[in-house]
Amino acid sequence: MRTVEGMSLLLSLFLHLSFVMILITWQMPPKRINPGFITVNLIEEGSERAPIIVNEPLSLKSPEVAPSLRPAEKERVVKPKDREIEREKVIEEALHAIEAKKRLEKLARLKAVISSTVTSKPLHEGRDISPPLQGLSSQRGTTVTSSPEEYAGIVKGIIQSNWTYPEVVKKGLKSRIVILVQRDGSLKITEFHSSGDRLFDYSVKNAILKSSPLPPPPEEVEIELRFSK
Amino acid sequence: MRIRVFCILAIIFLNLIWWRGNSLSHQRIYIDLTSPNPRPLALGLQLAGEGPPQALNELREVIKNDLSYTGLFTFVDERLYLEPATSAFKPENWRPLGVDAVIKLNLRQSENRITVLSTLYDVNEGDQILKKEYSAEVGVLRTLAHVIARDIYKRFTDRDPPFEAKILFVGMHEGKRSLYIMDWDGARLRRLGITAETIISPRWSGKSRLLAYTMRQDREWLLKIIDFDTMKQKTVFRSKGLTIAGDILEKDLILITHTEMDNQDIYLLDTKNSTLKKLIGGYAIEIDPVISPDGKRLLFVSDRSGSPQIYMADITGYNIKRMTFRGGYNTSPAWSPEGDAFLYVGSVNGKNQIFLQRLDSTEAIQLTMVGNNEEPSFSPDGRFITFTSDRDGKWKIYIMRRDGSGQKALTAVAGSSPVWIK
Amino acid sequence: MKGLPKNRQNLVGNSGYLFILLALITAGTVLFSCAPRKVVQEEKAPAITQEQRLPEQKVAQPEKVTPERPEVISEKPVTVTERPLEVAKISPEAAKPKRVEFPDIYFDFDKYEIRDDAKPILNDLARWLKNNPKAGLIIEGHCDERGTNQYNLALGERRASAVKNYLMILGISSSRIETVSYGEERPLCTEQTEECWQLNRRAHFVIYE
Numbered sequence: 001m002r003t004v005e006g007m008s009l010l011l012s013l014f015l016h017l018s019f020v021m022i023l024i025t026w027q028m029p030p031k032r033i034n035p036g037f038i039t040v041n042l043i044e045e046g047s048e049r050a051p052i053i054v055n056e057p058l059s060l061k062s063p064e065v066a067p068s069l070r071p072a073e074k075e076r077v078v079k080p081k082d083r084e085i086e087r088e089k090v091i092e093e094a095l096h097a098i099e100a101k102k103r104l105e106k107l108a109r110l111k112a113v114i115s116s117t118v119t120s121k122p123l124h125e126g127r128d129i130s131p132p133l134q135g136l137s138s139q140r141g142t143t144v145t146s147s148p149e150e151y152a153g154i155v156k157g158i159i160q161s162n163w164t165y166p167e168v169v170k171k172g173l174k175s176r177i178v179i180l181v182q183r184d185g186s187l188k189i190t191e192f193h194s195s196g197d198r199l200f201d202y203s204v205k206n207a208i209l210k211s212s213p214l215p216p217p218p219e220e221v222e223i224e225l226r227f228s229k
Numbered sequence: 230m231r232i233r234v235f236c237i238l239a240i241i242f243l244n245l246i247w248w249r250g251n252s253l254s255h256q257r258i259y260i261d262l263t264s265p266n267p268r269p270l271a272l273g274l275q276l277a278g279e280g281p282p283q284a285l286n287e288l289r290e291v292i293k294n295d296l297s298y299t300g301l302f303t304f305v306d307e308r309l310y311l312e313p314a315t316s317a318f319k320p321e322n323w324r325p326l327g328v329d330a331v332i333k334l335n336l337r338q339s340e341n342r343i344t345v346l347s348t349l350y351d352v353n354e355g356d357q358i359l360k361k362e363y364s365a366e367v368g369v370l371r372t373l374a375h376v377i378a379r380d381i382y383k384r385f386t387d388r389d390p391p392f393e394a395k396i397l398f399v400g401m402h403e404g405k406r407s408l409y410i411m412d413w414d415g416a417r418l419r420r421l422g423i424t425a426e427t428i429i430s431p432r433w434s435g436k437s438r439l440l441a442y443t444m445r446q447d448r449e450w451l452l453k454i455i456d457f458d459t460m461k462q463k464t465v466f467r468s469k470g471l472t473i474a475g476d477i478l479e480k481d482l483i484l485i486t487h488t489e490m491d492n493q494d495i496y497l498l499d500t501k502n503s504t505l506k507k508l509i510g511g512y513a514i515e516i517d518p519v520i521s522p523d524g525k526r527l528l529f530v531s532d533r534s535g536s537p538q539i540y541m542a543d544i545t546g547y548n549i550k551r552m553t554f555r556g557g558y559n560t561s562p563a564w565s566p567e568g569d570a571f572l573y574v575g576s577v578n579g580k581n582q583i584f585l586q587r588l589d590s591t592e593a594i595q596l597t598m599v600g601n602n603e604e605p606s607f608s609p610d611g612r613f614i615t616f617t618s619d620r621d622g623k624w625k626i627y628i629m630r631r632d633g634s635g636q637k638a639l640t641a642v643a644g645s646s647p648v649w650i651k
Numbered sequence: 652m653k654g655l656p657k658n659r660q661n662l663v664g665n666s667g668y669l670f671i672l673l674a675l676i677t678a679g680t681v682l683f684s685c686a687p688r689k690v691v692q693e694e695k696a697p698a699i700t701q702e703q704r705l706p707e708q709k710v711a712q713p714e715k716v717t718p719e720r721p722e723v724i725s726e727k728p729v730t731v732t733e734r735p736l737e738v739a740k741i742s743p744e745a746a747k748p749k750r751v752e753f754p755d756i757y758f759d760f761d762k763y764e765i766r767d768d769a770k771p772i773l774n775d776l777a778r779w780l781k782n783n784p785k786a787g788l789i790i791e792g793h794c795d796e797r798g799t800n801q802y803n804l805a806l807g808e809r810r811a812s813a814v815k816n817y818l819m820i821l822g823i824s825s826s827r828i829e830t831v832s833y834g835e836e837r838p839l840c841t842e843q844t845e846e847c848w849q850l851n852r853r854a855h856f857v858i859y860e
Contacts, residue, residue, distance in 0.1 A: 151258070164267070223258045226261045229264075470808070491812035601796070
């Protein structure tokens with residue numbers, strides 16, 4: 001009698017927990033900042049600083065793209081954190097990070113408005129504008145970028161600059177590659193969807209190989225690269 | 230009670246982190262990339278081993294010319310190489326030069342034979358990607374070089390290049406016309422032992438390995454077919470009126486232009502029975518039939534509209550459709566091997582120029598600008614076009630890439646009607 | 652807890668311990684799932700080339716980019732040979748003797764109609780042929796270099812035919828007249844001027860007996 005009631009209680013608890021968890025996780029935004037990698041304080045720093053565009057960091061033609069270090073950032077630089085530290089503290093920080101990111105984006109948008117009147121360089125459409133990142137000048141290093149979008153922008157710039165193709169005119173070729181970028185920037189090709197054209201596949205593969213190692217990502221991340229003509 | 234509450238909360242928080250952690254590690258960023266920089270693949274080529282120096286040079290030059298003329302490859306200057314030819318391949322010796330792949334050839338010679346070991350290394354992968362051995366008599370070293378280049382080309386593109394193809398054309402010899410044949414790069418020019426007052430319209434069928442051509446002899450037009458397997462020829466038709474060879478459809482079936490009752494029309498000639506069947510006719514001039522690669526349609530020239538234009542019809546002779554509308558003098562159609570476009574010669578400011586037009590369009594791209602340019606013909610792989618041009622003062626055989634770039638003369642001697650033999 | 656019946660109380664007490672156990676199990680699972688990430692972080696990055704070769708084996712579909720395994724030397728090497736190319740000679744056309752010569756007549760561009768300025772010559776020609784019944788005539792049709800060989804052959808043929816028909820109207824038997832087209836193959840001049848082109852757009856007469 002005891003065991004039966006115990007089992008049913010266990011089962012009911014498990015189901016309740018699962019239900020609760022699903023509710024919570026569904027509410028979470030798809031891209032979240034990993035606790036421990038926070039650059040919240042950036043916004044608070046110098047508003048007198050020149051506006052910066054970060055999406056295509058490798059096309060450093062504009063003098064305005066000035067990667068500069070913010071002392072506050074350094075404090076938050078990633079270190080392999082001890083997972084044994086109280087979870088609650090971690091959760092708290094995570095919640096703060098989410099709020100901070102929202103603030104960051106909001107302020108960045110404001111900055112964009114200001115900068116568009118100040119600078120002559122046109123702002124890239126449809127992209128978040130964030131302050132410069134440490135990892136711009138060096139590919140190897142332990143410093144970190146602040147968000148997956150920014151990292152995507154950096155990776156795009158690097159791979160794009162390494163992508164060459166010997167022909168100019170061709171039909172609509174498409175190649176899809178998924179790479180797994182590890183914390184140190186080394187990458188692994190995990191999926192390769194051929195374009196059907198061997199030369200195109202070769203050019204795409206070379207673009208990736210030449211770009212390795214990438215700058216260290218904020219987190220081990222999977223990138224799906226879609227190459228097309 | 231407190232313990233219970235604590236445990237519930239703990240479980241919730243623990244699972245929270247676990248879920249979030251997992252979803253993060255599966256997080257996928259999407260990046261779209263388009264418009265790569267157009268730049269040929271950079272290759273390195275090294276030869277090592279024994280062999281007569283002129284053989285090494287010839288091997289090197291043929292391979293370099295074949296691959297670079299395609300426009301897909303470029304060769305890095307040998308003087309910049311860091312790795313000796315005899316050393317093993319190390320990618321770090323090549324990366325600083327910006328080389329994408331390295332070809333290392335190793336030669337061995339025994340009496341009259343040369344053996345070449347060809348190894349292709351990919352610098353970015355840091356590994357060999359092709360290794361093949363070839364042997365040939367010293368006399369056919371050029372052919373050997375073309376075969377090596379072909380395999381390298383195929384490795385990168387999975388397509389067949391025309392490096393081993395020959396080009397046949399009508400040239401002069403002692404005041405008369407003669408058939409000549411040469412390599413696709415213009416080398417090894419030789420005369421076939423056929424000479425006549427007039428030789429026109431050679432046509433090649435790779436499927437049956439037959440060459441048809443027309444000659445005029447003793448006030449008669451003769452249609453001749455050479456079997457390239459036996460190198461023997463025979464006359465399959467003769468007439469007083471004009472008869473010009475068109476494309477060979479099958480071993481015994483050939484399209485021809487033939488004049489009957491002062492009227493030039495397109496016929497199907499059955500060479501086995503010597504029977505003629507009129508395919509496309511009319512009061513106007515109908516000539517120059519060329520069959521599509523899939524054998525279902527043909528292009529021809531007709532002046533039924535008042536001026537010569539290119540028309541298309543089914544192989545049955547029906548569904549005739551006018552294809553060219555630009556200018557008042559369009560002749561000499563040639564199909565692309567894919568069957569989706571054709572070349573023709575149009576008059577621009579009194580000069581003949583070569584145009585490329587897609588089947589689904591009436592717009593044409595002008596490929597030549599200088600002098601008069603005629604008789605265009607696609608290479609079997611569709612990437613190159615041979616033609617004749619008088620830009621240098623006399624009519625010679627020329628070649629260019631499909632987009633009109635790389636125009637250069639293949640012969641120093643006069644020639645016309647180039648045909649790809651493969 | 653107090654409100655519950657006695658046996659319930661005992662059960663609840665036992666369930667409490669169960670909860671703690673469950674919590675520990677969950678915690679343990681979480682720890683285990685998180686641990687590998689930590690390991691990856693601390694691991695040194697392996698050599699690039701090794702990293703990248705690995706996934707190529709994993710990929711399911713036929714990897715177009717992965718090089719085909721090299722051909723082993725022990726395989727029979729490719730032998731390259733050439734076919735000889737020689738074809739039997741043909742004797743050239745024998746030349747026919749000429750006697751009387753008549754001037755060429757000329758045509759308009761891309762046309763084969765007989766022009767008025769040609770008619771006097773054709774009339775003379777017809778008269779001479781009638782007076783020399785044994786003689787035969789070859790009419791050659793020529794074109795200027797514009798347009799392509801094949802088309803010009805047809806045009807030249809039409810020109811020669813047009814002249815032949817005109818002479819037949821004047822009473823010359825068709826059996827005495829032969830036509831041949833040379834297209835643009837036999838130009839009299841090669842300058843790219845209208846004068847030269849006009850000279851080439853001609854019908855030429857060859858009398859023989």
